[in-house]
Amino acid sequence: MKKKINRSRTGTIVLFLAIAVFAAVMALPLILVVGNSFKPINELWEFPPRLVPREPTLKNYSDMFTIMSGSLVPFTRYIFNTVLITVVGTLGNIIFSSMCAFQLAKMKFPGRDRIFSIIVLTLMFNTTVTAIPNYLIMSKLHWIDTYWALIVPTFGSSLGLYLMKQFMEQNVPDALVEAARIDGASMWQTFWQIVMPCVKPGWLTLILLSVQSLWNVGSTTFIFSDNLKTLAYALGQITSAGVARAGVGAAVTVVMMSVPVIIFIFSQSNIIETMSTSGMKE
Amino acid sequence: MKQKEKLSGKSKAKTLLKDIVRHRNNYLFMAPFLIVFFTFTILPVIMSMGLSFSYFNVLEAPKFIGLRNYYKLFLNDPLFLKALSNTVILAVITGPVGYMLSLFMAWVLNEFSPKVRTFLTIIFYTPALCGGTFVIWSLIYSGDQYGLLNGILMSLNLIYEPIQWMTDTAYMMPAAIIVILWTSFGTGFLSFIAGIQGVDKTMYEAGALDGVKNRWQELWYITLPSMKPQLMFGAVMSITGAFGIGDLISGIFGFPSVGYELYTLVHELQDYGNTRFDMGYASAIATVLFVIMVLLNKIIQKLLAKVGQ
Numbered sequence: 222m223k224k225k226i227n228r229s230r231t232g233t234i235v236l237f238l239a240i241a242v243f244a245a246v247m248a249l250p251l252i253l254v255v256g257n258s259f260k261p262i263n264e265l266w267e268f269p270p271r272l273v274p275r276e277p278t279l280k281n282y283s284d285m286f287t288i289m290s291g292s293l294v295p296f297t298r299y300i301f302n303t304v305l306i307t308v309v310g311t312l313g314n315i316i317f318s319s320m321c322a323f324q325l326a327k328m329k330f331p332g333r334d335r336i337f338s339i340i341v342l343t344l345m346f347n348t349t350v351t352a353i354p355n356y357l358i359m360s361k362l363h364w365i366d367t368y369w370a371l372i373v374p375t376f377g378s379s380l381g382l383y384l385m386k387q388f389m390e391q392n393v394p395d396a397l398v399e400a401a402r403i404d405g406a407s408m409w410q411t412f413w414q415i416v417m418p419c420v421k422p423g424w425l426t427l428i429l430l431s432v433q434s435l436w437n438v439g440s441t442t443f444i445f446s447d448n449l450k451t452l453a454y455a456l457g458q459i460t461s462a463g464v465a466r467a468g469v470g471a472a473v474t475v476v477m478m479s480v481p482v483i484i485f486i487f488s489q490s491n492i493i494e495t496m497s498t499s500g501m502k503e
Numbered sequence: 504m505k506q507k508e509k510l511s512g513k514s515k516a517k518t519l520l521k522d523i524v525r526h527r528n529n530y531l532f533m534a535p536f537l538i539v540f541f542t543f544t545i546l547p548v549i550m551s552m553g554l555s556f557s558y559f560n561v562l563e564a565p566k567f568i569g570l571r572n573y574y575k576l577f578l579n580d581p582l583f584l585k586a587l588s589n590t591v592i593l594a595v596i597t598g599p600v601g602y603m604l605s606l607f608m609a610w611v612l613n614e615f616s617p618k619v620r621t622f623l624t625i626i627f628y629t630p631a632l633c634g635g636t637f638v639i640w641s642l643i644y645s646g647d648q649y650g651l652l653n654g655i656l657m658s659l660n661l662i663y664e665p666i667q668w669m670t671d672t673a674y675m676m677p678a679a680i681i682v683i684l685w686t687s688f689g690t691g692f693l694s695f696i697a698g699i700q701g702v703d704k705t706m707y708e709a710g711a712l713d714g715v716k717n718r719w720q721e722l723w724y725i726t727l728p729s730m731k732p733q734l735m736f737g738a739v740m741s742i743t744g745a746f747g748i749g750d751l752i753s754g755i756f757g758f759p760s761v762g763y764e765l766y767t768l769v770h771e772l773q774d775y776g777n778t779r780f781d782m783g784y785a786s787a788i789a790t791v792l793f794v795i796m797v798l799l800n801k802i803i804q805k806l807l808a809k810v811g812q
Contacts, residue, residue: 226711227721233614240611240623247685248626250639253651257642269658270651321536330526331519336537343544344739345796347747349769350789353776354547354554357561377539380690408528429632430690437634442777453635460638467642478633482625485632489621496690496697500732501739 257471258282265467281468285476288459288469294447296455303452306368307435310375314431315424317376322385322423323412327398337386341501343379352442359443370443371451375435381427387498388423389416422491429492433481453477548793554786561780572787583788585763586771590746593767596680598745601687602737608688609695610722624696631689637751640682644668644755670761679752679765686751689744691737698733702726728811738803742796749773768792 252272257265259277289296324330325337355374356365364370393416401411417424439453456477460470485492523530555572559565576583608627612620630636643651646667653665668678702725707715710725727734749769752758756765768788776785 226707227715227718229717232718236611236614240608243608244623244626247630247688250636250643250685251626251629253642254636254639266649268648268654270649270654317536317539321533324529324533328526328529330529331522336533339545340540342797343540343548345743345800346544346548346793347743347796349747349749349772350792351544351547351551353772353782353785353789354550355543356776357550357782358542358546373539374543377536377541377543379540379544382536382540408532412532433632433634439635457635470638471642474636474639478629478636481632482629485628486625489624493624493693493697493700496694496733497701499690499694499736500698500730501735502732 254471254474257468258475260468260471262468281472284466284469285459285472288466289455292455294450294455298448299450299452299455302368302449303436303438306371306438306451307432309368310372310435311428311431313372313376314378314381315427318378318382318385318427319389319417319420319424320412322382322389323416325382326386326389327393327395327416340379340382344383356442364443366444366446366449368449371435371438371441375431378431378434381430384426384430384495384499385420385423387500388426388495389420391498392423393419422494425488425491426495429481429484429488432484436480437477551786551789551793554783555790557783557786559782559786561782565783568783572784575784576787576791582763582766583771586766586768587791589764589766590748590768592676593680593683593748594742594745597683597687597748598741601684601745602691602741604684605688605692605737605741606695606734609692609699610726612696613699620696624693627688627692630686631692635754637682637686638754640678640685641669641755644678646670669756672762672764675756675760675764679756682751682755683748687741687744689740691740694733694736694740695730698730699726702729724811731807731810734807734810735804738807739800742799742803746792746796 249272256272256274258281259279260274261276261278261280264271264274264276325333359365359370362369364373397415397419398411401415406415437453438451439457440450444450456473459466460473554565556567556569557565558568558571608623612623615623645651645653646665646669648654648657648665650665650668652668653662656662657665666674668674706725706729707721710721715721715724747769749767749772752760752765752767753770758770759766768791772785772788772792775781775788
């Protein structure tokens with residue numbers, strides 16, 4: 222095997238040890254919660270605490286379903302709400318962002334660069350900061366206590382648009398777009414049949430980002446009707462019952478984590494590919 | 504002379520208008536995104552800035568009161584100053600440290616085979632990916648002997664009494680910093696991984712011939728300069744994160760935290776906006792946050808220009 226340049230053996234060993242220790246620390250809370258979710262109740266209160274259960278059980282998960290079926294609003298309703306919000310929000314996010322990104326990346330028209338630089342500037346603004354005026358806007362639109370309040374803002378997410386625009390710029394050949402236009406394809410045809418199939422990694426990344434934000438929507442000031450509340454909110458209520466439900470709480474956390482993690486596992490190589498064009502010019 | 508200028512100005516506007524009309528399809532295509540973006544991102548920023556000069560309780564129309572909200576913030580609200588200092592402390596520590604850790608880990612990960620790299624990427628990214636997972640830390644920090652951290656320290660005989668990590672003011676700040684760092688391997692981290700993978704391999708060989716002697720010099724002179732755009736993107740992401748800390752703290756340490764030890768600007772904002780409905784005052788807090796974020800961004804741009812020199 223060819224020796225790599227500029228790599229001393231001791232350096233490599235030290236770095237590998239450092240990352241092994243660090244990875245163990247990073248993983249510890251995750252292992253703990255997965256372990257706890259399979260622990261029978263007597264093992265949860267052991268001293269010294271153990272990470273891995275001695276007699277694993279599914280009791281916490283079955284308890285979770287029992288509590289769910291005893292709730293006032295049927296639990297399927299919460300699941301339906303979250304799935305609806307996540308699916309509609311994600312679809313809208315992909316279509317709206319990609320349409321705009323396509324124009325900003327591949328077309329020329331007055332004001333294009335200015336529009337893009339404003340969008341880039343807003344990447345810095347955390348959503349908690351805009352939350353209060355957003356509440357006023359939602360109430361003017363009469364969207365308080367409707368699905369729209371949770372779904373529509375994701376359609377205009379600047380991070381998704383930014384990543385999509387950068388990716389299209391590098392990965393959609395100009396010649397391809399021009400050829401399609403010359404052949405008489407409409408703007409929509411060019412977008413839907415030529416551009417979108419070229420940027421699969423881009424939209425997989427948008428799926429991950431919007432699922433990440435929508436799946437976890439819990440208690441919010443926009444919704445007060447019980448039958449419009451989300452899965453994260455309902456499951457959060459179970460966890461907040463405290464000590465008595467520590468095991469069920471762990472099971473809940475595992476269930477909530479599993480959806481985004483599974484999406485990431487299956488799309489991670491595409492997401493890294495998208496991120497390779499995420500760079501920002503000074 | 505003047506007449507002519509006016510004319511050319513007019514005709515310029517006319518050609519621009521023609522240009523815009525000619526490209527109406529382009530604008531139409533962007534409209535859905537831009538309308539939503541304007542309504543829920545730009546408009547709130549403008550509203551915040553405007554309302555920050557007013558008294559507004561939602562029920563009555565906003566009343567212009569000049570700079571009075573800002574006077575109160577800086578001269579007459581000890582809790583705001585506490586929140587500001589906590590936010591700055593948390594951001595100054597967790598922002599740069601989280602950023603460096605993400606960069607360093609991305610760099611070391613690159614030395615592994617793709618399978619190991621993917622596995623470790625998933626472990627590092629999961630805390631940031633799954634919004635609510637930080638609640639796990641309340642099990643670790645639990646104040647009795649069954650808490651994981653107390654359990655470990657007590658069975659090693661390092662401490663004899665359980666420590667109240669979540670309510671003892673001496674430990675709360677460090678405890679919070681650790682959780683925040685745990686969640687700091689986010690979008691920026693993925694961008695670093697991609698950036699490092701994207702460096703042209705022949706540059707390393709050329710560098711070795713030019714006298715780059717070890718991996719650290721390679722990192723500083725070759726890797727980092729060729730991924731400056733990713734470094735900038737990561738910086739923006741970490742500023743956004745570092746100044747938005749609030750829910751994580753309420754989730755573990757409760758709201759308000761003991762002695763307001765972990766009270767941040769986000770908490771102050773939520774308190775005035777959602778609980779007291781003093782929208783003018785809350786807007787002034789939001790405006791202060793905007794200004795800090797924009798200024799920091801400028802400073803970081805200057806700093807990053809120095810990488811590799």
